[in-house]
Amino acid sequence: METNGRRRRATVKDVALEAGVSRGTVSRVLNGQPYVSDEARAAIDAAIEKVGFVPNRAARSLVVQSSQAIGLIIHEPHSLFVEDPNIASILLGANSALSDADYQMASLIADSPRDIERLSKFLGAGLIDGVIVVSARVGDPITRAVSQLQLPAAFVGHPRDIGDAAYVAIDNRAAAREITTRLAGTGRSKIGMIAAALDRDSGSDRLAGFVDALGNRFDPQLVERVPLYSFSDGQDGMRALLARCPDIDGVFASSDAVAAGAMDVLQSAGRRIPEDVGIVGFDDSSWALRCDPPLSTVHQPAGELGRAAAESVLRQIRGEEPDAHSRVLACPVVWRESA
Template identity: 40%
Template sequence: MVTKHIAPTLDDVARAAGVSRSTASRAINGGERVSPEAQQAVDAAIVRLGYAPNRAARSLVTRRTDSIALVVPEPDARILTDPFLAGVVRGVSEGLGGTDLQLVLLLARPGERPGHIARYLNSGHVDGVIIASHHKDDRLEPELRAGSLPGVFVGRPFDSAGLHYVDVDNAAGARVATQRLVDRGCRHVATLTGPQDMTAALDRLDGWRQTLTRAGLPTDAVAHGDFTVQGGAAAMAQVLAEHPDVDGVFAASDLMATGALQVLREQGRRVPEDVAVVGFDALGAELTTPRLTTVLQPVVEMVAAATSTLLDMLAGEVVYPEPRIFVPRLVEGDSA
């Protein structure tokens, strides 16, 4: 009787070397963040087991695809124009450096039925997923919670029970931004919100409202946008038409603030003399005229934390459910 030889897997190498799967992967692929002792142990285990990093063979044995998905439920044009989304893609790609994992980018398509991406994720095409810029009706939250696919959200889910995520404290950031306008002496502060089916937009709206209520100022100047330059311009025009006495604006993203600055300039409003403006993101704020005062959202650190968490989950390490929340801070410019 001939005994069929089963090729050793990455898990076998990690076990023999006494290291985690992610450490073994980085060592095999020449990555950084591997101690000399761990590298030596992995090298010795490879020789002893006769391990060959053949992707196809390894996939058949381990049922792994050696790929993870980055899901951005937005049209592909947004990736090219939104610095936050571009930063997410770049951050995940860099976070996978030193591993043998490939990145699969999944974007929303016009007219796509809800649940299409969720069905793809649960069909065994990838080993894990990072989800950014998700909307309430994407059905990604319940599908990920019900399935067995490891995943991490960049941004708070609407129902976070059983889900891992990283985020910035959006409400606190909005409070900082709005307080900056109040301290300047603004007495009728408007907000240009993001989409109301996203938690970041809702939290920033709440932070704006909390600050003005505490200061005894009106909270009637609200216009809803979509985190784009065009959306910010339309929302700013709406605010000026409905509340011409507005003297301060908190825009829920720097792109929307850019659109607001364009409209204010077209309508002869000086910034910050007539209307002060504060944005949110600190991504490209130095390119506006005047230079935008904004709230820093540490997207690089956030994405790095999400990627690290997912790699730990894939390696079978213990990952606690508490979210990682980053503290925002004001970045002074010339617009407020």
């Protein structure tokens, strides 16, 4: 269909004319409603193909009260969104599950208070059917907004204040305890930690696991707290630990990116890894294999976390109870040459 040399978008009217039915009948088929004969459905399907009709999803949502879209909210700074391969894996895993169900994913980044205010308004506008929330903190205003709107939701991670909301997570504390115990088993006597992101459950649980593993050997002076799971925070944390304890011989970094930054500082200071200092990370991300030597770490199934969270939201949209879909996934230690 041409209009002044430009192709005109096909409409419901075009489909109805081609199929020889009313526009109301076409609308019932498009919206999945009953009371349409098999013959009419077949004619409408053939007409849609012939005229090249593409349904207007926004208009359809007014009828069926569904946007067919799920929001993925990532409460992290923009810089970390680009740097952290786990976020990308969570995103791809979620998108894969949503694509299988013919849902669209809307990626939403909450970096600043202004972002959070904007997102809270967006959630209330009815433009998405549910949300996946990544990196929520305790007391997070996004968590409050999701709760108040009663949106189908699943959290990646398990903040302590989400009530009975669905979540998918790993046991950060047990995994941190296991890899720290293994690091200590290599004969290290002064083991420190670069503890990142203590304002969320993953960071605080990894620190708790580190303390568990060392028991009465734990020295609070050998813990350096940094804000983010980032390479630069790993550098800053390692410099601080070296300044306080020049003879440190073991380090648990609470993410692979943090560990890579710490290794950069150690090697620049002339410390051999693992001969002088053994170092371990957490995530088993692409950072781990870019390190030299390759990094011992904990495998976090980021893609599977994203997929499981998306599947949980979809089940809730279908009317199933959300607390039946909380899951804790396995996260084994992967031991390499860095320790």
